[in-house]
Amino acid sequence: MDQKLDGIYQEVLHRNPGEVEFHQAVLEVFETLGPVMAKYPHFADIKIIQRICEPERQIIFRVPWQDDTGEIHINRAFRVEFNSALGPYKGGLRFHPSVYLGIIKFLGFEQVFKNALTGMPIGGGKGGSDFDPKGKSDSEIMRFCQSLMTELYRHLGEHTDVPAGDIGVGGREIGYMFGQYKRITNRYESGILTGKGLEWGGSLVRTEATGYGAVFFTQEMLKARGDSLEDKKVVVSGSGNVAIYAIEKAHELGAIVIACSDSSGIIVHEKGIDLDTVKRIKEVERRRISAYLEFHKDARYVEGGNIWDIPCDVALPCATQNELNGKDARTLVKNGCIAVAEGANMPTTPEGIQVFQDAKLAYGPGKAANAGGVATSALEMQQNASRDSWSFDYTQVRLQDIMINIHKNCFETAEEFGSPGNYVVGANINGFIRVARAMEAMGLI
Numbered sequence: 001m002d003q004k005l006d007g008i009y010q011e012v013l014h015r016n017p018g019e020v021e022f023h024q025a026v027l028e029v030f031e032t033l034g035p036v037m038a039k040y041p042h043f044a045d046i047k048i049i050q051r052i053c054e055p056e057r058q059i060i061f062r063v064p065w066q067d068d069t070g071e072i073h074i075n076r077a078f079r080v081e082f083n084s085a086l087g088p089y090k091g092g093l094r095f096h097p098s099v100y101l102g103i104i105k106f107l108g109f110e111q112v113f114k115n116a117l118t119g120m121p122i123g124g125g126k127g128g129s130d131f132d133p134k135g136k137s138d139s140e141i142m143r144f145c146q147s148l149m150t151e152l153y154r155h156l157g158e159h160t161d162v163p164a165g166d167i168g169v170g171g172r173e174i175g176y177m178f179g180q181y182k183r184i185t186n187r188y189e190s191g192i193l194t195g196k197g198l199e200w201g202g203s204l205v206r207t208e209a210t211g212y213g214a215v216f217f218t219q220e221m222l223k224a225r226g227d228s229l230e231d232k233k234v235v236v237s238g239s240g241n242v243a244i245y246a247i248e249k250a251h252e253l254g255a256i257v258i259a260c261s262d263s264s265g266i267i268v269h270e271k272g273i274d275l276d277t278v279k280r281i282k283e284v285e286r287r288r289i290s291a292y293l294e295f296h297k298d299a300r301y302v303e304g305g306n307i308w309d310i311p312c313d314v315a316l317p318c319a320t321q322n323e324l325n326g327k328d329a330r331t332l333v334k335n336g337c338i339a340v341a342e343g344a345n346m347p348t349t350p351e352g353i354q355v356f357q358d359a360k361l362a363y364g365p366g367k368a369a370n371a372g373g374v375a376t377s378a379l380e381m382q383q384n385a386s387r388d389s390w391s392f393d394y395t396q397v398r399l400q401d402i403m404i405n406i407h408k409n410c411f412e413t414a415e416e417f418g419s420p421g422n423y424v425v426g427a428n429i430n431g432f433i434r435v436a437r438a439m440e441a442m443g444l445i
């Protein structure tokens, strides 16, 4: 790494002790910024990088709530408002027991560059709580969401901070939070949250956007190599929002998805995952993926199995951070995998990324490949601002255009900075320069 950048990295480690995921996200960006520092040395003089690594604001608060038996629970919630140089803070809320400040900061940091890459007027932020939604009743989820919003509402606004969903936060949770915001403020402000229901300010395609976008990005990477998704065997980790719609679009484009998973195990179905079954189990019944076997006797379930051991042409990690390590990457390469696109945020470890890059397979990092979700959130904000609602087809075309453009920008930036075909370099540098230029123009902020 460039010596100046290494010095700044040491400072980041020192100022943010124990936040290993945040360190990892920062390191991944720094490792690609050397050529930018050489081309634009004045960015170092005005300490743009140090400023980008320090969130503008971090909010940590208590969320007390009562379960159905009357017992009181106390969770901790976070909102990290990372950077607003390009627009209001934008980024999801995650409910998962693993959530702590380091996870929210890694996600917020990535979000800053991702949002810049979309070319839309959105800054970066992220939030969440260590609340575990698994096994909770609807009314417990509602009470938790209401309690969280009772504090969070004062920090939101269509021109200030606009959260959305992430792991553990879907349409149901967004509904409960929006309802509480409206109740407290006595204002119907559609623009304060995205991922809303279609009847009350949501956008068509938002639910599908991250998964669809990741597959559109895969299609562009393959096109750049004279190939396509037609008849490719695809493996998708996870079976949540991103995974489900990645499977749907992959099937639509002629690929066959043979496996998906949840944190308990994997389902392998060689004739193709039946998406209606997955949607029923996960979106309606909220059960474990193992229930798939009740509907398809010819599928197999491997408790605790590793999805990356299954031979495939294309791998789409769509579950969580660091779910694909160096060993998994070597297995994928050995089995002939030609493309990996990250629907999840930072799912591949640094060692895994190195393996993919050495093997020169098409590797699309999350910052670029999963940006379709936030881009469609920005489209939802546009519709809310103009009190309009667009058709599914029109919105999907907008999403696809955005993904084609992100691919093009990453591809061309990687070439310009001497790393052709390296989408990590392309995404980091393109996003960084957009944010840095805006910050420079606004003076010392």
Ligand code: NDP
Pocket: 165, 166, 167, 168, 169, 210, 237, 238, 239, 240, 241, 242, 243, 261, 262, 263, 264, 318, 319, 320, 321, 343, 344, 345, 370, 371, 373, 374
């Ligand atoms: P969901 O909660 O809908 O689904 C998450 C899926 O990943 C579930 O199948 C879950 O299994 C699995 N999973 C979660 N944590 C773990 C873990 N620690 N180990 C193994 N499996 C795990 O979340 P999303 O689909 O919304 O998000 C998935 C990823 O995509 C995340 O990295 C998120 O940050 C990223 N992302 C999401 C966007 C969105 O629009 N929703 C936008 C951009 C990125 P189980 O149910 O067993 O926990």
